[in-house]
Amino acid sequence: xxxxxxxxxxxxxxxxxxxxxxxxxxxxxxxxxxxxxxxxxxxxxxxxxxxxxxxxxxxxxxxxxxxxxxxxxxxxxxxxxxxxxxxxxxxxxxxxxxxxxxxxxxxxxxxxxxxxxxxxxxxxxxxxxxxxxxxxxxxxxxxxxxxxxxxxxxxxxxxxxxxxxxxxxxxxxxxxxxxxxxxxxxxxxxxxxxxxxxxxxxxxxxxxxxxxxxxxxxxxxxxxxxxxxxxxxxxxxxxxxxxxxxxxxxxxxxxxxxxxxxxxxxxxxxxxxxxxxxxxxxxxxxxxxxxxxxxxxxxxxxxxxxxxxxxxxxxxxxxxxxxxxxxxxxxxxxxxxxxxxx
Amino acid sequence: xxxxxxxxxxxxxxxxxxxxxxxxxxxxxxxxxxxxxxxxxxxxxxxxxxxxxxxxxxxxxxxxxxxxxxxxxxxxxxxxxxxxxxxxxxxxxxxxxxxxxxxxxxxxxxxxxxxxxxxxxxxxxxxxxxxxxxxxxxxxxxxxxxxxxxxxxxxxxxxxxxxxxxxxxxxxxxxxxxxxxxxxxxxxxxxxxxxxxxxxxxxxxxxxxxxxxxxxxxxxxxxxxxxxxxxxxxxxxxxxxxxxxxxxxxxxxxxxxxxxxxxxxxxxxxxxxxxxxxxxxxxxxxxxxxxxxxxxxxxxxxxxxxxxxxxxxxxxxxxxxxxxxxxxxxxxxxxxxxxxxxxxxxxxxxxxxxxxxxxxxxxxxxxxxxxxxxxxxxxxxxxxxxxxxxxxxxxxxxxxxxxxxxxxxxxxxxxxxxxxxxxxxxxxxxxxxxxxxxxxxxxxxxxxxxxxxxxxx
Numbered sequence: 147x148x149x150x151x152x153x154x155x156x157x158x159x160x161x162x163x164x165x166x167x168x169x170x171x172x173x174x175x176x177x178x179x180x181x182x183x184x185x186x187x188x189x190x191x192x193x194x195x196x197x198x199x200x201x202x203x204x205x206x207x208x209x210x211x212x213x214x215x216x217x218x219x220x221x222x223x224x225x226x227x228x229x230x231x232x233x234x235x236x237x238x239x240x241x242x243x244x245x246x247x248x249x250x251x252x253x254x255x256x257x258x259x260x261x262x263x264x265x266x267x268x269x270x271x272x273x274x275x276x277x278x279x280x281x282x283x284x285x286x287x288x289x290x291x292x293x294x295x296x297x298x299x300x301x302x303x304x305x306x307x308x309x310x311x312x313x314x315x316x317x318x319x320x321x322x323x324x325x326x327x328x329x330x331x332x333x334x335x336x337x338x339x340x341x342x343x344x345x346x347x348x349x350x351x352x353x354x355x356x357x358x359x360x361x362x363x364x365x366x367x368x369x370x371x372x373x374x375x376x377x378x379x380x381x382x383x384x385x386x387x388x389x390x391x392x393x394x395x396x397x398x399x400x401x402x403x404x405x406x407x408x409x410x411x412x413x414x415x416x417x418x419x420x421x422x423x424x425x426x427x428x429x430x431x432x433x434x435x436x437x438x439x440x441x442x443x444x445x446x447x448x449x450x451x452x453x454x455x456x457x458x459x460x461x462x463x464x465x466x467x468x469x470x471x472x473x474x475x476x477x478x479x480x481x482x483x484x485x486x487x488x
Numbered sequence: 489x490x491x492x493x494x495x496x497x498x499x500x501x502x503x504x505x506x507x508x509x510x511x512x513x514x515x516x517x518x519x520x521x522x523x524x525x526x527x528x529x530x531x532x533x534x535x536x537x538x539x540x541x542x543x544x545x546x547x548x549x550x551x552x553x554x555x556x557x558x559x560x561x562x563x564x565x566x567x568x569x570x571x572x573x574x575x576x577x578x579x580x581x582x583x584x585x586x587x588x589x590x591x592x593x594x595x596x597x598x599x600x601x602x603x604x605x606x607x608x609x610x611x612x613x614x615x616x617x618x619x620x621x622x623x624x625x626x627x628x629x630x631x632x633x634x635x636x637x638x639x640x641x642x643x644x645x646x647x648x649x650x651x652x653x654x655x656x657x658x659x660x661x662x663x664x665x666x667x668x669x670x671x672x673x674x675x676x677x678x679x680x681x682x683x684x685x686x687x688x689x690x691x692x693x694x695x696x697x698x699x700x701x702x703x704x705x706x707x708x709x710x711x712x713x714x715x716x717x718x719x720x721x722x723x724x725x726x727x728x729x730x731x732x733x734x735x736x737x738x739x740x741x742x743x744x745x746x747x748x749x750x751x752x753x754x755x756x757x758x759x760x761x762x763x764x765x766x767x768x769x770x771x772x773x774x775x776x777x778x779x780x781x782x783x784x785x786x787x788x789x790x791x792x793x794x795x796x797x798x799x800x801x802x803x804x805x806x807x808x809x810x811x812x813x814x815x816x817x818x819x820x821x822x823x824x825x826x827x828x829x830x831x832x833x834x835x836x837x838x839x840x841x842x843x844x845x846x847x848x849x850x851x852x853x854x855x856x857x858x859x860x861x862x863x864x865x866x867x868x869x870x871x872x873x874x875x876x877x878x879x880x881x882x883x884x885x886x887x888x889x890x891x892x893x894x895x896x897x898x899x900x901x902x903x904x905x906x907x908x909x910x911x912x913x914x915x916x917x918x919x920x921x922x923x924x925x926x927x928x929x930x931x932x933x934x935x936x937x938x939x940x941x942x943x944x945x
Contacts, residue, residue: 448653
């Protein structure tokens with residue numbers, strides 16, 4: 147492994163794992179966020195069926211994000227987990243309630259089924275909101291002394307994190323609605339289309355607000371984007387303009403898809419919008435892994451541990467992506483038309 | 489209360505709750521693979537009905553295991569960040585490998601197992617079942633390796649930056665206590681499942697002694713008790729002999745030995761008390777303690793007074809948890825011998841007393857697993873990593889109020905989830921395999937979400 151920049155490879159691995167988590171669990175959390183809008187119990191069953199074979203695999207990326215951060219960047223793991231103690235615990239509890247609801251809803255009788263329907267919706271919204279709070283608290287920066295968290299229990303609770311939380315809920319709802327457009331037809335598909343339209347408006351507004359607010363959270367972020375003391379430094383700004391442009395491409399895909407009646411394009415567009423938001427936030431603080439004082443190199447695990455894990459990643463990740471793709475391919479197609487046959 | 493005590497309570501509660509489900513699903517996944525394999529090989533419908541029936545219970549349990557397991561991968565950092573930072577160069581990769589080699593495999597093919605019935609052929613479906621079963625075992629390898637490193641650390645050194653550093657991955661993963669602890673856990677999981685299958689079958693047979701699937705399943709379960717329970721006793725005894733050498737203060741706590749001496753008595757019951765550094769009372773058999781722990785009635789066995797008071801584990805909990813585990817283990821052996829004798833004599837379903845005993849023993853595996861883990865973890869105290877790091881030094885810089893809030897949240901949410909989960913599982917068990925299979929509408933595939941669903945009200 148000599149000559150390879152192991153910490154850099156490791157940070158790419160973590161970044162990809164987190165991105166895949168957000169995109170994949172994003173759509174199934176999003177379906178849960180949209181649950182209260184469903185017209186009938188039958189529609190809710192279809193919505194559940196549209197994500198049931200995938201949610202467990204999707205959530206495993208969250209375990210890889212946590213376990214991977216522990217294994218690759220323990221210096222960051224040991225700071226970030228205590229720093230976001232309360233929102234993380236809230237997220238875990240919400241994920242438990244919505245996760246068991248997949249099975250429990252099928253076994254509950256009248257009252258039980260209603261209870262787990264509520265738990266699924268509330269848990270999905272709660273988990274998305276808590277993740278948004280963690281995201282906002284993370285981007286705004288974490289107080290660190292001697293490699294340990296040194297802030298207070300509510301440092302993350304700011305107007306900015308509230309904004310990112312709302313933004314993430316809206317974003318997941320967009321992913322969920324566009325996913326349902328792929329997986330359903332007839333009445334529910336029409337609803338999903340309308341939900342997509344509403345979600346995309348909310349996403350545009352909140353994404354713009356988060357983008358502007360992010361420039362204000364720390365002067366170092368503004369400097370990254372070439373905005374210092376009222377002046378504009380095009381050498382910093384120009385290359386980064388590709389990121390909002392990518393977001394624009396994503397939005398255009400969604401609009402074109404909606405206008406042309408495409409079932410797949412809006413979801414693809416939503417993925418591109420998420421990618422642009424992810425890159426936009428990432429480029430604001432990278433190479434810090436705990437904004438803004440701890441770089442990824444100083445947070446990295448020992449070279450031996452990095453090398454060992456990365457060998458595992460090189461061997462296992464293609465296999466994982468392969469059988470994940472197989473599962474998505476296996477359950478392709480509309481759920482409405484063949485709900486009885488799988 | 490202090491944050492450290494609250495964090496310990498929270499970790500003990502969340503991990504004890506979590507381990508219930510993997511213990512059950514490790515065994516159940518293997519059982520399902522056997523059932524589906526037998527069905528494909530013999531085409532006997534009974535195997536298919538049993539498979540469909542236990543698949544539903546597996547799906548419920550697996551879901552609870554997944555969501556309570558996600559908690560664990562974050563709790564190391566939220567509550568034990570100093571430990572995490574210190575030990576990550578050795579344990580971090582083991583947990584990452586668990587995700588990479590087991591969790592993705594299980595979660596992906598679980599989807600095929602549950603919802604893919606009509607989308608794949610029987611061969612591919614069987615493959616999915618086998619892959620999930622293998623995934624559960626791979627997962628056990630990594631988590632037992634990580635925990636065993638905390639019991640008997642090996643293959644490491646203290647790095648220049650104050651963290652551990654791995655010097656040999658083979659030595660760290662296959663550390664001295666790993667082999668027997670892995671075997672002990674997998675056998676425990678198989679016993680947990682066998683006892684649950686036996687109890688559910690016996691419950692049905694008490695109502696209808698001729699129910700074919702339940703008769704078959706009860707015989708399979710008895711076979712497991714009769715073979716696995718005695719084997720487990722041997723593995724446990726082997727592990728105990730190593731504990732005497734590797735973790736002498738744990739062994740002394742297990743047996744409530746205070747003085748180091750030859751010909752230790754075996755305490756059947758005792759009230760050990762750290763305050764008086766002795767047992768307030770005990771009922772004992774002379775010399776048997778040395779014979780059991782060292783294999784020689786005249787052997788000298790170390791007592792707790794050989795360790796400084798601050799280095800002694802909580803004796804009362806360890807002593808009694810061990811007796812609960814072993815007591816239940818002996819009862820399992822008894823149940824196995826009794827059942828085997830009844831099979832030989834013409835049928836266990838003809839003895840209502842045996843069927844009642846089998847129902848009563850249904851939860852015994854779960855209790856024994858939690859008791860056993862209590863022995864392992866409390867017996868390791870005051871160390872989080874044996875003689876390398878103290879538990880008191882491992883805790884995160886989070887306040888007691890935050891931990892109180894999260895502990896309360898876990899208590900409430902887990903109580904709801906546990907109550908509902910147990911209700912749904914018991915309801916299925918009460919219906920039994922025949923009722924399940926016959927109630928399945930023909931146009932709904934077994935294992936499909938709609939196949940489980942009651943008709944819309």
